Amino acid sequence: MSKLLISVSGVRGVVGESLTAQVALDYAEAFGTFLKPGKIAIGGDTRRTGPMIKSAVVAGLMATGHDVVDIGIVPTPTIEMAVRDGGFVGGIAVTASHNPDEYNALKLIGPGGMFLSQSQAEKVNELFKRKQVKRVTWQKVGVLSFDEHWITxxxxxxxxxxxxxxxxxxxxxxxxxxxxxxxxxxxxxxxxxxxxxxxxxxxxxxxxxxxxxxxxxxxxxxxxxxxxxxxxxxxxxxxxxxxxxxxxxxxxxxxxxxxxxxxxxxxxxxxxxxxxxxxxxxxxxxxxxxxxxxxxxxxxxxxxxxxxxxxxxxxxxxxxxxxxxxxxxxxxxxxxxxxxxxxxxxxxxxxxxxxxxxxxxxELPRYSMLKTKVSGTRKDIERKVKAIAKVFPGSKIDRLDGIKISGDNWWVQIRASNTEPIARLMAEAEDPKEAKRLIAAIESVL
Known part of the structure; x- marks a missing residue:
């Protein structure tokens, strides 16, 4: 069974396996508990599983006392703009973005129409994991309405x-x-x-x-x-x-x-x-x-x-x-x-x-960028830091996100994905052969 991925951007997984209607409801309750009182916008993409997941999300948000406005099948940036311009305290995009059909996700949008910060996401995720949600009595359950003008x-x-x-x-x-x-x-x-x-x-x-x-x-x-x-x-x-x-x-x-x-x-x-x-x-x-x-x-x-x-x-x-x-x-x-x-x-x-x-x-310089995926977690990458550094003696090492090693007009990086349970390995150089060599050098250590 696939693993539920909980990150700063929200939660995602394979529907019917790691991401179920119950998980979506529970996560929405955590988000609703985190947010201040007010109305919340919800929209999503066209996946077959969207209506099921969205219904669970709506139920979770209403259970925490929030009025919910369903703005329809809309781009994620449309939801971000709606939250900012429509007086919403937050929003949820039900979309797994570029992931395959079997995936879906909840992308959390905070006040001002921006994705949550690291600290905000950690608070929501902690509420979800500990099941520390605040449900309201029947008189205070939120109201669902629809407003599909936001694409315009x-x-x-x-x-x-x-x-x-x-x-x-x-x-x-x-x-x-x-x-x-x-x-x-x-x-x-x-x-x-x-x-x-x-x-x-x-x-x-x-x-x-x-x-x-x-x-x-x-x-x-x-x-x-x-x-x-x-x-x-x-x-x-x-x-x-x-x-x-x-x-x-x-x-x-x-x-x-x-x-x-x-x-x-x-x-x-x-x-x-x-x-x-x-x-x-x-x-x-x-x-x-x-x-x-x-x-x-x-x-x-x-x-x-x-x-x-x-x-x-x-x-x-x-x-x-x-x-x-x-x-x-x-x-x-x-x-x-x-x-x-x-x-x-x-x-x-x-x-x-x-x-x-x-x-x-x-008119721009020509670079060759290669991207691949390898199995691995942040802990796996951390264990390999010294070994990776030895492959590129004298090169600049950047630990801002994973490990990035760079030289004159080239770089190679490995970092844990925020959206998939894998590590992303990528390299860029002027010569495609050099980019391949950089990838191979990291793979040899892994």
Whole structure:
């Protein structure tokens, strides 16, 4: 049986095994106990198990005296914006994001529309583990209501940004193909691309019992999109993940750029219009360092996790940031990764200069990044620290998140995943062979 994963972002697992309706109810009660009195927003993605898990979550929140507003099948960033702008004390996104069909999860959103901090999450998790919840009497049980206007609010907020000109985008004649992967983008893409005025085609926008292909927007899963871009003669292709907080790009030839380019290109465009530092996680590409140097600004690195990046952006008054898995954050919009924000920024970038997306990407240095998964926990990694360090004598060792060893234009890192019961091993270098060698060097120690 799979293991229930409890982390700073919430709880996730395989439905019917580690994640049951009872677990969802208990965890929602813990979250409701943690929050101050007030209404809570709930939304989620399109997974078959969503209605069951959501019903349990609603019951748990109402049992702690909270009114619950179901805002429907919506992107996670839509829920974040609803919490911030709708007077909610918190929110829950019922989504396992990029994980396969059998998974589901509860992502906890605190006051202000941000994921919980480490200390806040620890309090919720402790309440859950100890079953220290406060239930109310029948007279104080919360009320359930529905409000499905928040996607419109999300589209309005993105398209009204000062760095986005819908008039210029509409006049550009850009043609887009978007892969909705049968997820929440299916409910927002028509309104979004119509508002921008582009010619567009959606693929995998029908909702089924399973995702049409593995849902993580990585190059090996974007074959359908690449073919559709070539068939349509489109200028660009966009791939969303199921909860639409990540975006990957396919160029006009049908070739995936790799999800790291979403963040780098998004930050590059924003830095052409806003002055200030950027913040990215420690596992994001060296492309971001180039973008920061080019703009004459500072780049800050954080532990992996959206909240870690947003906290840094808040402290340093950053103008943009995110995570290299395709997650762009623009604080002037909200404090979270947002796939539709990223799409708007990239389209604005294309509109602003007479070059193709492949030509724009070609202006950045070429790096090869390899990512793989290995069995292991944080304790396993800690036991191997000295052995790993010996493989790279004289190199810089960074313990911010796992172990990251770096040199001139290369780095390799191993860290325990926040969302899966595995360790993530990744390397980046100018030469693909060097990246493979770095991965192999770590694997030899493990």
């Amino acid at each position: 609010h999300h589209v309005d907020s993105v398209t009204n940004l000062d760095i986005i000109s819908t008039d210029l985008i509409a006049k550009s004649g850009i043609k887009v193909v978007a892969d909705c992967v049968g997820g929440t983008a299916s409910f927002m893409a028509d309104m979004f691309f119509s508002r921008l005025g582009v010619s567009y085609e959606l693929i995998n926008s029908q909702i089924g019992e399973r995702f049409p292909h593995p849902p993580e927007p990585v190059p090996q899963n974007l074959g359908d999109l690449g073919e559709a871009v070539k068939r349509a003669g489109a200028d660009i292709g966009f791939a969303f993940d199921p909860d639409s907080d990540r975006l990957a790009i396919v160029d006009e030839t049908g070739k995936p750029l790799g999800e790291e380019y979403t963040l780098a290109l998004g930050c590059r465009y924003i830095l052409q219009h806003k002055k200030g530092p950027i913040a990215v996680n420690v596992s994001s590409s060296l492309l971001n360092d180039f973008v920061a140097r080019e703009a004459g600004t500072k780049i800050y690195r954080t532990r992996v996790g959206e909240r870690n990046v947003t906290e840094k952006l808040m402290r340093v008054k950053g103008v943009a940031g995110g995570e290299g898995n395709g997650g762009l954050i623009y604080p002037d919009l909200h404090w979270g990764r947002d796939g539709f924000l990223a799409a708007a920024v990239i389209l604005q970038y294309l509109t602003s200069i007479p070059r193709t997306i492949s030509q724009i990407a070609g």
